[in-house]
Amino acid sequence: MNIVSYRLPTTTPNPSKHNDCGWVAIDDGVEVGWITMTFKPDNSIRFEDAFVHPDHRGKGIYRKLWDTRWEYVTANFKGRKIHAYCKPPSVNLYKEKEFTFVENVVLVEKIA
Numbered sequence: 001m002n003i004v005s006y007r008l009p010t011t012t013p014n015p016s017k018h019n020d021c022g023w024v025a026i027d028d029g030v031e032v033g034w035i036t037m038t039f040k041p042d043n044s045i046r047f048e049d050a051f052v053h054p055d056h057r058g059k060g061i062y063r064k065l066w067d068t069r070w071e072y073v074t075a076n077f078k079g080r081k082i083h084a085y086c087k088p089p090s091v092n093l094y095k096e097k098e099f100t101f102v103e104n105v106v107l108v109e110k111i112a
């Protein structure tokens, strides 16, 4: 499996044009998962969504994507504050990585 990055601000010609970037997991030429992050106006970094195709879950792909993102951030943005809104399937990994609990948030919705 290969991890391929996209739109990283350290590798794109004009990073000021966008604030989101990420990594895609490719297995045998097929995209099997992805992970993203964004740069916030207050100079912090937010770790955003992750997704692994249901047929490929439980094999450590999320962990590999997560570690790739973490290595990139610590290599290029040491000292920046990082935050993330976690869902139940992702909160365990954040706890394992020693992120600090801040607050619970509430999901709301409405049909337009």
Ligand SMILES: CC(C)(COP(=O)(O)OP(=O)(O)OC[C@H]1O[C@@H](n2cnc3c(N)ncnc32)[C@H](O)[C@@H]1OP(=O)(O)O)[C@@H](O)C(=O)NCCC(=O)NCCS
Binding pocket: 048, 049, 050, 051, 052, 053, 056, 057, 058, 059, 060, 061, 062, 063, 064, 086, 087, 088, 089, 090, 091, 092, 093
């Ligand atoms: C959550 C998701 C990305 C995990 O992908 P995965 O490749 O199967 O995860 P991994 O095999 O790399 O597991 C890494 C760690 O994530 C956590 N984890 C994975 N699936 C989990 C689940 N269903 N519930 C709770 N924790 C889970 C565990 O801590 C696991 O560590 P362990 O294997 O040592 O127990 C995948 O189930 C998914 O895409 N779910 C739907 C979208 C989603 O919920 N995204 C996450 C929040 S944005």
